[in-house]
Amino acid sequence: MPNRTVIPFGPHHPVLPEPIHLDLVLEDEKVVEAIPNVGFIHRGLELLCEKKPFQDMVLVAERICGICSLVHGIGFVNGVEKIMNIQVPERAEMLRVFWSELSRVHSHLLWLGLAADGIGFESLFMHSWRVRELVLDIFEETTGGRVIFDAIKVGGVKKNINKETLDRILKQLEKVEEEYRQIADVFVNDFTIAHRWSGVGLLTKEQAITLGAVGPTARASGLAMDTRMIKYGGYDKITMEPIVETAGDCYARALVRVREVYQSFDQIRQAISKMPEGGETEAKVTGFPTGEYFSRVEQPRGEVIYYVKGNGTKYLERFRVRTPTFANIPPLVQMLAGCDLADVPAIVLAIDPCISCTER
Amino acid sequence: MSDILKMCKTVVSSLRKKPFCQMYPFKPAKFYDHTRGHIKLDASKCILCSLCAKRCPTGAIEVDRVKGSWQINRYKCIMCIECVVACPVKPVKALAVENQYAPPMAKMEMEMFDVEVKKPAPKPAAAPAASTPAE
Amino acid sequence: MFESQEYITIKKEELLEKTAPLFKSGHRLVQICCTKLPDKLIMDYSFDKDYKFIDYRIELPLEGASLPSITGIYFAAFTYENEIHDLFGINVIGNALDFGGKFYRINETAPFNKVVKKEVKNA
Numbered sequence: 213m214p215n216r217t218v219i220p221f222g223p224h225h226p227v228l229p230e231p232i233h234l235d236l237v238l239e240d241e242k243v244v245e246a247i248p249n250v251g252f253i254h255r256g257l258e259l260l261c262e263k264k265p266f267q268d269m270v271l272v273a274e275r276i277c278g279i280c281s282l283v284h285g286i287g288f289v290n291g292v293e294k295i296m297n298i299q300v301p302e303r304a305e306m307l308r309v310f311w312s313e314l315s316r317v318h319s320h321l322l323w324l325g326l327a328a329d330g331i332g333f334e335s336l337f338m339h340s341w342r343v344r345e346l347v348l349d350i351f352e353e354t355t356g357g358r359v360i361f362d363a364i365k366v367g368g369v370k371k372n373i374n375k376e377t378l379d380r381i382l383k384q385l386e387k388v389e390e391e392y393r394q395i396a397d398v399f400v401n402d403f404t405i406a407h408r409w410s411g412v413g414l415l416t417k418e419q420a421i422t423l424g425a426v427g428p429t430a431r432a433s434g435l436a437m438d439t440r441m442i443k444y445g446g447y448d449k450i451t452m453e454p455i456v457e458t459a460g461d462c463y464a465r466a467l468v469r470v471r472e473v474y475q476s477f478d479q480i481r482q483a484i485s486k487m488p489e490g491g492e493t494e495a496k497v498t499g500f501p502t503g504e505y506f507s508r509v510e511q512p513r514g515e516v517i518y519y520v521k522g523n524g525t526k527y528l529e530r531f532r533v534r535t536p537t538f539a540n541i542p543p544l545v546q547m548l549a550g551c552d553l554a555d556v557p558a559i560v561l562a563i564d565p566c567i568s569c570t571e572r
Numbered sequence: 573m574s575d576i577l578k579m580c581k582t583v584v585s586s587l588r589k590k591p592f593c594q595m596y597p598f599k600p601a602k603f604y605d606h607t608r609g610h611i612k613l614d615a616s617k618c619i620l621c622s623l624c625a626k627r628c629p630t631g632a633i634e635v636d637r638v639k640g641s642w643q644i645n646r647y648k649c650i651m652c653i654e655c656v657v658a659c660p661v662k663p664v665k666a667l668a669v670e671n672q673y674a675p676p677m678a679k680m681e682m683e684m685f686d687v688e689v690k691k692p693a694p695k696p697a698a699a700p701a702a703s704t705p706a707e
Numbered sequence: 708m709f710e711s712q713e714y715i716t717i718k719k720e721e722l723l724e725k726t727a728p729l730f731k732s733g734h735r736l737v738q739i740c741c742t743k744l745p746d747k748l749i750m751d752y753s754f755d756k757d758y759k760f761i762d763y764r765i766e767l768p769l770e771g772a773s774l775p776s777i778t779g780i781y782f783a784a785f786t787y788e789n790e791i792h793d794l795f796g797i798n799v800i801g802n803a804l805d806f807g808g809k810f811y812r813i814n815e816t817a818p819f820n821k822v823v824k825k826e827v828k829n830a
């Protein structure tokens with residue numbers, strides 16, 4: 213039997229913006245087993261629901277993650293609106309769809325850039341982020357923030373967008389899409405990228421199901437699972453099909469994200485065209501939440517679960533978040549077993565880890 | 573061959589363009605109408621009702637209606653604009669959102685505004701600033 | 708539009724026999740969640756297949772609770788089971804990847820299951 217070595221990976225590592233630690237058990241260059249270790253930055257945000265009224269918890273939910281902050285907010289208000297029986301006005305629902313798809317565009321562009329950086333493709337990294345800046349400009353123009361948008365509230369949205377701005381945004385989107393097309397072309401057709409990622413970090417469809425993979429990680433393994441298909445929020449008026457790749461390697465995960473950006477552009481256009489003229493953007497919220505609900509929404513990284521339980525006071529009884537990265541850790545462990553040591557950073561990046569959300 | 577040079581098109585075309593980034597300190601930063609920079613108080617309009625302090629989810633604002641002071645802790649403020657929405661002064665609110673970010677501070681301290689106490693508060697017991705829910 | 712959800716209360720002993728058929732029929736483990744109520748803890752095991760949500764619920768006493776681990780069936784449950792052990796102090800028996808209370812690096816034991824609930828210091 214060859215000698216076994218244990219190499220610690222992380223908590224600080226060039227590819228990781230956030231701390232996760234992996235104990236890699238190696239046999240020569242091959243990883244035999246990987247033991248994940250999180251918990252460096254546990255914030256205990258779930259307990260804050262005992263101190264903050266439920267309306268203010270939206271702000272906490274939005275600050276769980278810095279990249280998909282808006283979708284976290286939507287997940288939370290979705291649950292609260294269900295247990296309080298609030299009917300959100302249609303315009304507000306469409307604005308939520310608009311912003312959450314725009315979040316997906318910017319999050320995927322961020323990931324594509326980081327992934328390119330992880331394999332040493334610096335110019336691609338910078339150009340991905342250049343396109344992302346254009347998306348962030350749209351966010352700043354409509355919500356006032358570039359990272360934390362603060363546009364969601366229980367019962368509706370905080371900001372409205374007028375007609376001229378929407379027209380301008382549509383034009384801007386054309387420009388973004390054209391710029392993006394060039395970058396996507398590199399991801400889809402470039403030899404070096406395909407060579408680096410093909411066959412790395414394999415996850416079969418069966419493993420994806422039994423290990424509970426979510427989001428692009430699951431879809432890249434051929435599992436057609438997209439929580440937007442349960443038609444929460446305004447998604448009942450949006451037509452879509454989950455984007456599926458079957459290879460189950462890192463390259464498939466990148467391709468799923470590349471194609472999802474186009475899908476998001478399409479959904480943004482649908483949302484804008486289906487947005488009713490004028491009308492309310494928020495419903496009146498009276499009373500306190502009673503009841504419980506598991507609200508599931510699709511984030512750029514996968515399905516996020518918000519469990520809200522109200523007991524008729526202004527403080528929630530329980531507020532629980534299960535973030536996509538938390539669900540993707542067991543698949544990550546599976547992918548790492550049997551890979552080369554040099555592939556570990558690429559595989560860890562491929563699930564789009566967001567460790568701070570994982571630990572809340 | 574062309575497979576490994578896909579990026580060249582973008583790279584070469586960006587050689588002919590101006591830099592995408594702004595020369596920030598030399599050129600002013602680009603702001604939009606909604607950009608949330610910092611909260612600004614118009615001390616002449618404030619009536620020291622302390623509704624903003626009550627509404628603030630992080631407890632960043634402290635209002636002392638006896639001494640006539642309005643303070644904000646910029647480190648606690650998360651720019652959620654709830655205080656601006658809550659301010660009851662009409663027609664122009666005493667609080668406003670400025671596009672420019674707050675100037676950097678070396679120490680974590682409250683920024684203090686002196687507000688003239690116009691009339692004795694109608695019900696002093698109603699709103700001591702310390703009763704904000706969050707701390 | 709909201710999906711309808713149903714919470715089926717089962718006994719602790721039934722957990723494994725209820726979970727195994729779900730694994731066979733290709734359900735995915737969505738999440739495991741623990742909730743502290745004033746007089747008891749409730750555990751929610753959620754599964755999903757084709758966007759159909761199934762939830763099994765177990766009631767546990769506040770103190771000294773223990774649970775059988777489902778990592779033998781769903782290996783992915785190890786993260787959740789370590790989490791509820793660290794945050795709620797529930798003893799999970801037979802966890803396939805047991806971190807022994809070191810999953811979250813926190814100072815207090817079972818911070819989410821304090822008897823005096825309102826005085827949580829570092830919230």
Ligand code: SF4
Nearest residue numbers: 628649650652653655
């Ligand atoms: S913007 Fe929000 S956090 Fe800042 S002072 Fe106003 S209410 Fe408080």
Ligand code: SF4
Nearest residue numbers: 618619621622624659
């Ligand atoms: S709410 Fe407006 S008027 Fe009242 S104390 Fe605050 S800033 Fe002054």
